[in-house]
Amino acid sequence: MVTLALLDLDVVIPKVARALGETLFMVTVAFFLASVIGLILGIFLYATRPGQLLHSRVVHTTLNIVVNTLRPIPFIILLIALTPLTRALIGTSIGPAAAILPLTIAASVGIARVAESNLVAVDPGVVEAAKAFGASPLHILFGFVVREAFGPLLLSLTFIFVALIDATAVAGAVGGGGLGNLALTYGYQRFDYAVMILIIIVLIALVQLVQFIGNRIARHFIDG
Amino acid sequence: MTERIQLSGVSKDYPGRKGELLRVLRDIDISVRAGEVYGLIGRSGAGKSTLLRMINGLEAPTEGRVLVDGVDVQSLSPVELRTLRHSIGMVFQQFNLWNSRTVFSNIATPLKLAGWKDDDISRRVGELLDFVGLGGKAFARPRQLSGGQKQRVGIARAIAAKPSVLLADEATSALDPQTTTEIVDLLRSVNQEFGITIVVVTHEMDVMSQLADRVSILSDGDVVESGDIHQILARPQHPITANLVGSYTRTFLSEKDREELSTRFDGRRISVAMDGVIAEGPLLSSLARAHSVDFSIIQGGVARVKNQPYGQLSLALHGDDAAIDRFLAELSTRTEVTTW
Numbered sequence: 046m047v048t049l050a051l052l053d054l055d056v057v058i059p060k061v062a063r064a065l066g067e068t069l070f071m072v073t074v075a076f077f078l079a080s081v082i083g084l085i086l087g088i089f090l091y092a093t094r095p096g097q098l099l100h101s102r103v104v105h106t107t108l109n110i111v112v113n114t115l116r117p118i119p120f121i122i123l124l125i126a127l128t129p130l131t132r133a134l135i136g137t138s139i140g141p142a143a144a145i146l147p148l149t150i151a152a153s154v155g156i157a158r159v160a161e162s163n164l165v166a167v168d169p170g171v172v173e174a175a176k177a178f179g180a181s182p183l184h185i186l187f188g189f190v191v192r193e194a195f196g197p198l199l200l201s202l203t204f205i206f207v208a209l210i211d212a213t214a215v216a217g218a219v220g221g222g223g224l225g226n227l228a229l230t231y232g233y234q235r236f237d238y239a240v241m242i243l244i245i246i247v248l249i250a251l252v253q254l255v256q257f258i259g260n261r262i263a264r265h266f267i268d269g
Numbered sequence: 270m271t272e273r274i275q276l277s278g279v280s281k282d283y284p285g286r287k288g289e290l291l292r293v294l295r296d297i298d299i300s301v302r303a304g305e306v307y308g309l310i311g312r313s314g315a316g317k318s319t320l321l322r323m324i325n326g327l328e329a330p331t332e333g334r335v336l337v338d339g340v341d342v343q344s345l346s347p348v349e350l351r352t353l354r355h356s357i358g359m360v361f362q363q364f365n366l367w368n369s370r371t372v373f374s375n376i377a378t379p380l381k382l383a384g385w386k387d388d389d390i391s392r393r394v395g396e397l398l399d400f401v402g403l404g405g406k407a408f409a410r411p412r413q414l415s416g417g418q419k420q421r422v423g424i425a426r427a428i429a430a431k432p433s434v435l436l437a438d439e440a441t442s443a444l445d446p447q448t449t450t451e452i453v454d455l456l457r458s459v460n461q462e463f464g465i466t467i468v469v470v471t472h473e474m475d476v477m478s479q480l481a482d483r484v485s486i487l488s489d490g491d492v493v494e495s496g497d498i499h500q501i502l503a504r505p506q507h508p509i510t511a512n513l514v515g516s517y518t519r520t521f522l523s524e525k526d527r528e529e530l531s532t533r534f535d536g537r538r539i540s541v542a543m544d545g546v547i548a549e550g551p552l553l554s555s556l557a558r559a560h561s562v563d564f565s566i567i568q569g570g571v572a573r574v575k576n577q578p579y580g581q582l583s584l585a586l587h588g589d590d591a592a593i594d595r596f597l598a599e600l601s602t603r604t605e606v607t608t609w
Contacts (some may be wrong), residue, residue, distance in 0.1 A: 170365035177353035178379040193369050
């Protein structure tokens with residue numbers, strides 16, 4: 046409580062609000078882009094498996110290698126390794142906009158993998174029945190398999206969204222802006238723990254809110 | 270009589286573990302008439318489900334032809350095959366309902382696939398829900414239903430697009446006996462009320478005897494016996510059939526049973542088919558008295574299926590040899606007698 050009393054709220058609140066805005070900007074843009082890319086990759090990973098609709102060993106293996114190469118790289122390394130590419134594409138390697146590229150790439154491969162496992166987990170009987178009633182292969186994939194996997198998929202996407210909030214803090218370390226950056230500046234460099242604790246509270250509240258919304262929407266699709 | 274489905278010379282190979290080909294079905298000939306219920310029975314692994322799935326092209330035969338209403342299923346393009354599937358409904362052991370859809374939507378989906386209009390779909394789904402006795406469950410999810418209710422939805426979905434054929438793959442195997450009876454009755458009325466030809470695969474002799482008009486018995490990829498269900502129940506010809514029927518009606522003796530009983534009972538041992546005998550009154554005892562022959566019943570029994578008696582009594586005969594001969598000669602003219 047003593048430390049909190051040290052907070053100069055007039056100065057801190059606008060800074061935290063601005064950082065929150067930056068975090069939300071990075072997370073939502075990266076999440077949106079990564080969802081599109083990751084779901085496409087995930088669906089291809091699923092559909093090119095042996096015995097599936099578009100089964101192709103070449104495509105499946107290639108995608109697998111790409112995903113398996115990118116996924117184990119710690120995010121902070123990926124962030125730094127991608128700097129030249131980021132600078133070439135976005136014009137700068139510093140700031141929230143620049144953080145979006147590595148965030149999107151990391152989240153895309155994550156989403157690709159979880160989407161694939163959600164699709165694989167769909168009961169083969171679902172496909173069997175759709176086939177037996179004369180659905181076309183594309184219709185089976187999108188109208189039946191993706192649809193049946195949708196509830197679990199939303200939970201997986203919520204997980205990725207939270208992981209992205211986590212990753213933006215790392216992006217903050219290299220000047221990405223956002224709450225992570227602010228917490229590091231105040232807490233690590235200025236030893237102002239009050240601000241850091243405030244930011245942690247904001248982060249916890251944000252994650253709770255996202256998880257709550259994700260659970261709610263997913264439950265609608267899982268239980269009806 | 271019109272042949273609705275004709276399987277001729279059908280064989281199927283699957284790759285085994287070491288890449289060698291395993292023949293799971295061998296040279297099968299079966300024809301199913303329009304409007305009948307045809308049963309494929311056998312133990313698990315006998316190849317009956319594979320055979321069933323060839324009818325709607327979910328499996329392809331390695332050799333031979335599958336004709337549905339005279340059309341070779343193998344000759345169809347993917348689009349034509351999908352059109353054919355609109356006229357062949359299918360019911361599954363694990364129901365295979367689409368859990369993300371409501372009951373209404375599950376039943377409506379085959380109609381959408383077959384290109385029905387929305388108004389017609391609503392009306393048809395309403396009819397079907399009433400038919401299967403789930404009028405109040407239109408907007409329930411499959412997860413909220415019991416096994417029996419799920420299979421009712423499965424049946425409504427399968428007959429929604431007014432198919433001419435219904436394939437039932439172990440449709441009752443996941444259900445308790447009481448629910449099995451309800452589903453068997455429902456399938457029976459699908460056949461009788463709508464004239465839909467049904468091909469039913471099961472390993473349960475009880476289901477088969479209640480449902481099928483004609484049956485084929487499969488064992489290790491071969492059809493060992495085919496025929497009218499009454500004939501199969503009363504006079505199984507092949508040992509495997511006798512075994513199936515015997516363990517169902519608990520009356521037919523296997524070779525092993527006979528060997529065992531031979532050591533324990535003296536006298537001439539015979540087995541008498543009871544289906545014809547019962548209708549004739551006290552045939553056994555009156556013939557025995559007339560010929561001064563005594564008998565002891567050593568095994569057997571009589572069961573009723575679709576109100577017809579089936580079964581076999583095995584007897585040990587005692588008395589004068591010539592008298593026994595006369596007794597057997599006369600009994601043989603009235604029913605089937607095997608001496609062993």
